[in-house]
Amino acid sequence: MPLHPVTTEEIDSWRKDILGRNTRYTICEAIREVYAKENNGDLKELLLVIYAYAKRMDKKLREYNGDYDQGWWGLTPMTPVAKIFQQHTVGQTYEELQAFVDWLRPREPKVILEIGFYRGGTARVWQTLEPEIQVEVDFEFKPQDMFPGFIPITGDSTHESTVEAVTDALGGRKVDFLFIDGNHSLECAGKDLKNYGPMVRKSGVIAFHDVFLTRPGAEVHALWEQLRSHHNTLSFQVDGGPGIGVMVQS
Numbered sequence: 001m002p003l004h005p006v007t008t009e010e011i012d013s014w015r016k017d018i019l020g021r022n023t024r025y026t027i028c029e030a031i032r033e034v035y036a037k038e039n040n041g042d043l044k045e046l047l048l049v050i051y052a053y054a055k056r057m058d059k060k061l062r063e064y065n066g067d068y069d070q071g072w073w074g075l076t077p078m079t080p081v082a083k084i085f086q087q088h089t090v091g092q093t094y095e096e097l098q099a100f101v102d103w104l105r106p107r108e109p110k111v112i113l114e115i116g117f118y119r120g121g122t123a124r125v126w127q128t129l130e131p132e133i134q135v136e137v138d139f140e141f142k143p144q145d146m147f148p149g150f151i152p153i154t155g156d157s158t159h160e161s162t163v164e165a166v167t168d169a170l171g172g173r174k175v176d177f178l179f180i181d182g183n184h185s186l187e188c189a190g191k192d193l194k195n196y197g198p199m200v201r202k203s204g205v206i207a208f209h210d211v212f213l214t215r216p217g218a219e220v221h222a223l224w225e226q227l228r229s230h231h232n233t234l235s236f237q238v239d240g241g242p243g244i245g246v247m248v249q250s
């Protein structure tokens with residue numbers, strides 16, 4: 001089948017799509033993505049040829065250079081958040097969290113409190129903000145997910161004993177940034193806000209994950225709807241993702 005020449009516009013749109021994401025893709029992944037979205041049969045064929053060459057080049061580069069990081073052609077430098085996504089389990093959508101962190105970083109939060117550690121993905125991201133105190137609350141902390149730099153509080157976030165343990169861990173400091181990402185029922189997320197919201201300083205940041213997620217059991221959106229009508233809020237959502245909602249403590 002004859003191939004029509006690729007136009008500059010087509011290349012530009014691929015570049016924008018792949019490179020615009022501020023993350024690192026293997027060249028083969030990038031080609032596969034473009035291939036999946038492309039409807040033009042000629043271009044699809046061309047992409048298959050490029051893909052085959054890219055794989056061969058990967059192989060050659062590895063032969064010549066033992067340190068060559070297979071497949072990573074470093075299209076754009078990775079941000080610290082992107083690196084954490086590559087190496088750890090993070091319960092977030094990369095683009096949303098990156099946008100939120102870009103907004104949060106200049107605010108230089110020094111005291112951070114998170115409800116919902118899970119595998120420590122976001123906890124590692126908060127570490128890139130270089131906090132002086134970071135407190136994490138969850139039912140359990142698995143040894144393989146631990147790293148230095150934060151105070152783990154084991155317990156149910158809605159229990160009084162946990163609230164007391166967090167108060168002690170903060171040692172009289174007010175929280176600059178609170179991330180609520182524990183139990184996603186309306187009742188529990190509401191309790192987390194009621195219990196830990198007052199620990200946040202005036203003009204401090206309170207953020208919730210999944211403010212636009214509406215599947216069964218995910219009820220943070222209902223709380224978010226209530227909060228939006230009474231507070232100064234903003235949100236980070238990319239491509240209909242679950243969303244991060246932010247309100248500033250009044």
Ligand SMILES: C[S@@+](CC[C@H](N)C(=O)[O-])C[C@H]1O[C@@H](n2cnc3c(N)ncnc32)[C@H](O)[C@@H]1O
Pocket residue numbers: 089090091092115116117118119120121122123137138139140155156157158181182183184188
């Ligand atoms: C969605 S995950 C957190 C994901 C993490 N913030 C991230 O993005 O990488 C929710 C976590 O909250 C914890 N959790 C749920 N309900 C809780 C509660 N009432 N008290 C303490 N932790 C709770 C769960 O054990 C789970 O690890």
